[in-house]
Amino acid sequence: MVLSVKTKIGKRRVLVIPKKVAETLKIEEGSMVEITVKDDSLVVKPIRDAVWLSLYGKKFKHITFDELESESIEQQERYSKETQSTD
Structure with missing residues (x-):
């Protein structure tokens, strides 16, 4: 998709992103x-x-969910072993 708009650079070189562009890209303040x-x-x-x-x-x-839980437990065990070996 191509979306082209014109906008103006404001004070302190601020670039305001037009609403249509922001909505298309799903970006917001912050x-x-x-x-x-x-x-x-x-x-x-x-x-x-x-x-x-x-x-x-x-x-x-x-x-x-079961696969996710299993992977989470495995990662926690790995992390626990790594932190214990550095103490």
Whole structure:
């Protein structure tokens, strides 16, 4: 999808992202973004955290609650062993 809008740079070089663009990208006040300069273009890309990805991101695999619990226990045991060995 291509969405192109024009906006103006405000005081202190503030770039206001138009509502339609923000809604399309699912970003809101406080969202983290990565800004890249490529040649004479500015690319603004949302940085997604784990919570956002779990709610809206592409699903890679279906996992049951039992599988999740088993993996959690395994990771906790591994972490516990690692922290005990450093004491």
